[in-house]
Amino acid sequence: MEFEEIKSIWSQIDPHAKEKGGFEARLLRGLGMDRVRSRLAGLQVGLAFEILAGVGAALMTGSYLAAHLGDLRFLIPAVVLHFAAMTLIIVPVRQLVTLRMIDYSQPVVALQKRLAAFRLSRVREAGWLLVLGPFLWTPLAIVAAHGLFGIDLYEGFGIPWVVANLAFGLFVLLAAIWASRRYGHRAGTSRVWRSVSDGLAGRSLVVAQGFLADVTAFESDD
Amino acid sequence: MDQDQVREEFEERMAEHRGIVFKLAGIYARPEDREDLAQEVYLQLWRSYGSYDPQRRFSTWLYRVALNVAISFARRTAVSDKRTVELSTVDDVPTMKHFEDRDERVEAIYEAIRGFDELNRGLMLLHLEGYTYREIADVLGISETNVSTKLNRLRNQMRQDLTE
Known part of the structure; x- marks a missing residue:
C-alpha cells in the first residue's frame, strides 16, 4: 500500500458514522466525566491522606523524641522513626505539587x-x-x-x-x-x-x- | 465571557477538529480503555482551556494537550497490558475488530501505528492528519530536521508493514 493511499484512507475515518449520536458528541455532553473526575480526585485525596498520616506520625515521634533527648537508647530509634515519618510527608507533598503543576499544553x-x-x-x-x-x-x-x-x-x-x-x-x-x-x-x-x-x-x-x-x-x- | 459562552466557544473549536479524540483513543488505548482515555483527554482539554492563548494556533495547543494525556495514559497502562497478555490467552484479548465493524484497511493502519512507540505514534498521527513538518515540530518540541528524518523511517516501516 502506498503512503498516499494510507493518507487517503485515514482522512475518510469518520467517528460519527459508526456510533449513534457520535463518539465525541457524547463526550461533549459530558457523559461519564464524573468517573474520570473522581479518579483524578481520588488520587489527590489519597495523597492528602498519606500526608495527614505522615504528619500524625511525625508529631507522635517528634514529641517522643523531644522527651528522650538525654537517653540515647530511645533517642536513636525515635530519630529513625521521625525520619521515616518526615519522608512519608515529603514524598506525597512533592507528588501532589507536581500533579497540580503539570501543564499539558x-x-x-x-x-x-x-x-x-x-x-x-x-x-x-x-x-x-x-x-x-x-x-x-x-x-x-x-x-x-x-x-x-x-x-x-x-x-x-x-x-x-x-x-x-x-x-x-x-x-x-x-x-x-x-x-x-x-x-x-x-x-x-x-x-x-x-x-x-x-x-x-x-x-x-x-x-x-x-x-x-x-x-x-x-x-x-x- | 461567562462559563456557558466559554463552553460554547470550546465546543465550536473542538467541532473544527472532530474525530481527533476518537483516532487518538484508537491509537493509544486498548478497546476496553478507549472511552476512558477519550474522557480523560476531553476533561483535560476543558480544564486547560483557560490557559489557551488565542494568539497561538488552536490546533497546536489541542494536539499538545491531547498527546500529552494520551502518552501518559498509555505509559500508565503499558505494564498492566504486558501482564494481561501474559496472564490470558491471546484470543481472550478483545481487538478493535471485536469492538466495532471497521473497514479492514483502516484497521490495518491502526494496527501499524500501534506498532510504533508512544512518541512515534503521535508523530505519525500528526502527519496523517496533514500537519506540516513545522507544525509537527512545534507540537512535539523537536526540530523540523528531526521530524523529517523520523517520518521517512516511519513511512517506510508502515508501507512495509501494510504490504506484508
Whole structure:
C-alpha cells in the first residue's frame, strides 16, 4: 500500500458514522466525566491522606523524641522513626505539587521528559522505602512499647534481641527480593502486590529508566 | 465571557477538529480503555482551556494537550497490558475488530501505528492528519530536521508493514 493511499484512507475515518449520536458528541455532553473526575480526585485525596498520616506520625515521634533527648537508647530509634515519618510527608507533598503543576499544553517531548524524570525519582523513592521498611519494625517496637505501655524492651530482651530483629529484617528483605525476581511474573492482577514485586525486583526502575531514555533519544536529531 | 459562552466557544473549536479524540483513543488505548482515555483527554482539554492563548494556533495547543494525556495514559497502562497478555490467552484479548465493524484497511493502519512507540505514534498521527513538518515540530518540541528524518523511517516501516 502506498503512503498516499494510507493518507487517503485515514482522512475518510469518520467517528460519527459508526456510533449513534457520535463518539465525541457524547463526550461533549459530558457523559461519564464524573468517573474520570473522581479518579483524578481520588488520587489527590489519597495523597492528602498519606500526608495527614505522615504528619500524625511525625508529631507522635517528634514529641517522643523531644522527651528522650538525654537517653540515647530511645533517642536513636525515635530519630529513625521521625525520619521515616518526615519522608512519608515529603514524598506525597512533592507528588501532589507536581500533579497540580503539570501543564499539558507544553511541547510533548518537554512534558514527557519531565514526567519520565519524575516517575523515575518516584520509583527510586519507593524502592528506598521498600528496602528500609523491614528495618523499621525494630525501632517501632522499641518506641511503641516504651511510649504506649512503658515497657523497656532493652531490659526485657536485651541487645541480642535488637540485633536479632535487625538481622531478621535483613533476611526478610533479601527473601522478598529473591521471591520478587523468581516469582514476580506470578504476581497476578493485584496492583499492590505487583507494584511491590516490581519495585523489589528492580523492574519498575528499568521501565522508568527505559522511558526516559526513549524520550531523550526521540528528542535528539538522528 | 461567562462559563456557558466559554463552553460554547470550546465546543465550536473542538467541532473544527472532530474525530481527533476518537483516532487518538484508537491509537493509544486498548478497546476496553478507549472511552476512558477519550474522557480523560476531553476533561483535560476543558480544564486547560483557560490557559489557551488565542494568539497561538488552536490546533497546536489541542494536539499538545491531547498527546500529552494520551502518552501518559498509555505509559500508565503499558505494564498492566504486558501482564494481561501474559496472564490470558491471546484470543481472550478483545481487538478493535471485536469492538466495532471497521473497514479492514483502516484497521490495518491502526494496527501499524500501534506498532510504533508512544512518541512515534503521535508523530505519525500528526502527519496523517496533514500537519506540516513545522507544525509537527512545534507540537512535539523537536526540530523540523528531526521530524523529517523520523517520518521517512516511519513511512517506510508502515508501507512495509501494510504490504506484508
